Amino acid sequence: MEELKNYGHQHPLLMLNEEQLIGNGNGVVDCSRCGEKVSAPCFSCVERCGSYLHKTCAEAPLELNHPFHRHHPLLLLHNPPYTSDTRCVCDFCDETCEKFIYHCSCGLDFHIKCALFSFNIAERNLKELEHVALEDPSFSSKNDGGNLGKCFVCWEPLAMYTYFSLDCGFNLHKKCAELPPKMGHVCHRKHPLLLQFNSERLSCKICQVTRRGGFVYGCSPCKFAIHIECASLFPDIEDKSHQHQFTLFWRQIPNICDACGTKGHHVAYTCGTCSIMVHKKCISLPRIIQHAWHNHRVFHKYFIHNEYFESLNCIWCHEVVDTEHGSYFCADCNVIFHVNCALKEKDWYCIVSQEDEDDKSLDIPVNSITEVLERNDAGEATVIEYFKHKHYLMLSDNIREHGDKCCDGCLLLISTKFYHCSRCDFFLHKSCAELPKMRLIPNHICRGTQFSGLKSIILTSDCMFRCDACWCVSNGFSYKCNECGSHVCLRCITLQYAVKIPGHKHRLFFYYGYEGQCSACGTDFDGAFGCKDCNFHLCPNCVMRPTRVRHKCDKHLLALTYDKINDYAKYHYCDICEEKRDPKHWFYYCETCDTSAHVGCILGKYPFVKLGSTYNEGDHPHPLIFVKKFPYYPECVKCGGPCEDLSLECAEIGCTYIAHWKC
Known part of the structure; x- marks a missing residue:
């Protein structure tokens, strides 16, 4: 055993070889600096306080002048210099740093092992890697299921490349371990590009992507950076959605990408046949997507030639789309997206596969009207069979006679044209009756996992549900996911952008x-x-507030009101709760009776439950109907409390069963 200095430890440290480490009774211990498993040669505390250090960790300099970060030295700190609620992440491996880190004043942080490993790469100290055999990737892929991870230098997949696999957990391509520290590049002729950490988080001038980890070739004075894989000259690229090959054009000229319509300041790919110029990242844009904000598929178009308009507003940002450049477009509806708007939120769209490109059923939803029995001169269906009702439904616009009735689909008061049943109390807005039996939605989050692709939701009306979008309880119609059981009410599913x-x-x-x-x-x-x-x-x-409602406080319908009815402060009170109203906020008002009330007081807890409708899910032997008892409040058979709000009452004559809906 060789006794050496303590390397900052309170006691002297002894160097141990492998035999001494095992004989010391500590075959598996962690390094006190890097936290990794200790292997010989290593240092151990002579006082047996449990402190062990890798030789490399013990000899790590307190100040490291790193070739990949030439502006400031990296200082070895015992703890991250941040507040306790700020997570410190290594800028090399992207893992959490908890203690003993190399830190720079410009915000770079590294584990000891990451700083020293990258230092050896920078200094061309490949002897440090000689203890690792050069492995055959085909052999490794068999043992790892084909998932070999990513290179710690370029962050590209390791599969199909010769790479180092170190005991300390690093993987890198052989070609990345031997990268030149300096290179000239046609894209930046003023200065040489140096291999370095991307400490300023600059985006790559070739692909325009910003990465947290990995190395770049950069020029710090010019704020210029290129990813390792983007620095080499690329061959022509063939895009499956374009009939010709794209060729790399190295000239640095300002341009507008013909695929996405945004500016490009550096290199681009060109198609000489079509005379278009695109970003590298835009070569692989999905050709067809299904977006949550539109019922039909939208197609990527480089140009839209339409004699009826010069430009349209994007339905995501509502700014003008230049149709002379790329966009996502639905020709049936003249709906258009900026490319970057359509692809901005991954949860709102999914890519339509090549197998589904010719499936026209994705754009033609099946109408809920089962059969049209009669039509008027204008071609409107006046008598129909509806798949959720057993009787014929007739078209009407007689609001005066039926204006106090609710649509059984959306639970709002009847307005405009509607279908009704002459044999029972069933009403449907014409727009609700024409909704499709099934809708396709992209990337539905089902059972805690994100579904990548199109998901079917089915129109249903057979239960009470809570809408997953607005959280209202309702017994109207909804679209249901049969896999996870989630519901979306008709008001939310039909809300337009x-x-x-x-x-x-x-x-x-x-x-x-x-x-x-x-x-x-x-x-x-x-x-x-x-x-x-x-x-x-x-x-x-x-x-989505109902514009007209009925309430027991007034014999007339109350209207949702947006303006001050009376400017005198003494009139700004709710006639139900008798509390003050904010005159700037909406309220419900009856002009005939001068009744005004808070929105919440009028709608209550269950505004979208149809009273008098049947509830079939309970354990009571007779049918139950939804009621709100007034002016007396009978006792709930379950809890004994007064039934002041939504309740279930037995429809059987002679049965006095009544219970709170919650009970």
């Missing part, structure tokens, strides 16, 4: 990333319907 509401003169467009307060209810929210011309924003719940 652009709406026109009474009380505001402009159309409102949905902005996914907007954060602020709702102009109608004052609550904070993420994602809003906003007016492009006014400072006016609504949360989705307020957009």
Whole structure:
């Protein structure tokens, strides 16, 4: 045993070989600096306090001048220099750093082993890797199921490449271990490019992608960086969605990418036959996607030639799309997306596979009307069979006679044209009756896992449910996922990206990333319907508020009201709870009786449950119907409390069963 200095430890340290380490009774211990398993040669505390150090960790310099980071030295710290709630992540391996890290004032952090390993690569100290055999990738892939991970230098897959696999957990291509530290490049002729850490998180000038880990060839004075794999000259690339090959064009000229319509400042790929220029990343754009904001598939188009319009507004950001450049377009509806808007949120779209490209059924949903028995002169279906009702339904627009009835689909009061049954109390808006029996949605999150692809949801009306979008309890119609049982009500599934509401003169467009307060209810929210011309924003719940409702406080219908009815402060009270109302917020109002009330007081907890409808899911032997008892409140047979809100009452004559809906 050789006694040496303590390397910052409070006691002297002894060097152990493998035999001494095993004989010391500590065959499996962790290094006190890097936290990895200790292997000989290593150092052990003479006082047997449990401290062990790898030889390389013990001899690690307190200050490291790293060739891949020439501006500042890396300082060895005992703990990360951050607050306790800030996670420190190694900029080489992307794993958490907990203690003994190399830190730079510019924000770079490295494990000891990562800093020293990359230092050896930078200094061309390949002798440090000689203890590792050069492995055959075909042999390794068999033992690893073909998943060999990624190279720690270029972050490209290791499969099909010769690579080093170190005991300390690093993998890299042989070609990456032998990268030149400096290179000239036609894309940046002013200065040589140096192999370095991307400490400034610069995006690659070739592919425009920003990565956290890995090395780049960069020029710090010019803020210029290129990924390792992008630095080499590429052969022509064939894109399956384009009939010709793309050729790399190295000239640094400003351009507009013909695939996505955004600026490009450096190299691009060109198709001489079609005279188009595209980013490298845009060569592999999906040709067809199914987006959650549109019922049909949308196709990627380089140019749209249409004599009826020069440009359209993107339905995601609502800004003009230049149709002379790439976009995603539905020719049936003239719906258009900017490319980057369509692909911005991965949960909102899925790629249509080549096998499904010619499947026209994806664009033609099956109507819920089973059969049309009669039509009028305008071609409208006036008598129909509906797949969720046993009797014929007739078309009507007689709001005066049926205006206090609710649509059994969306549970809103009947408005415009509707179908009704002459034999029972069943009503459907014409728009609700024409909804498809099945809808396809992209990337449905089912049972805690994201489904990548199209998912079918089925129109149903056979149960009480809570909508997964607005969280309202309802017994109307919904679209249901048969796999996980989740429901979406008709109000949410038919909500458009652009709406026109009474009380505001402009159309409102949905902005996914907007954060602020709702102009109608004052609550904070993420994602809003906003007016492009006014400072006016609504949360989705307020957009879907019923415009007319019936309530026991008034014999007339109450209207959702947007303006101040009376400016005197003493009139700003709710006639139900007798509390003050905020005059800036919406309320329900009866002009005949001068009744005004909070939205919440009028709608209550269960605004979308149809009273008088049958409930078939309980254990009571007779049919139960939904009621709200007034003016007296009978006792609940379950809990004994008064039935003041939504309750279930037995429809059988002579049976006095009544219970809270919750019970």
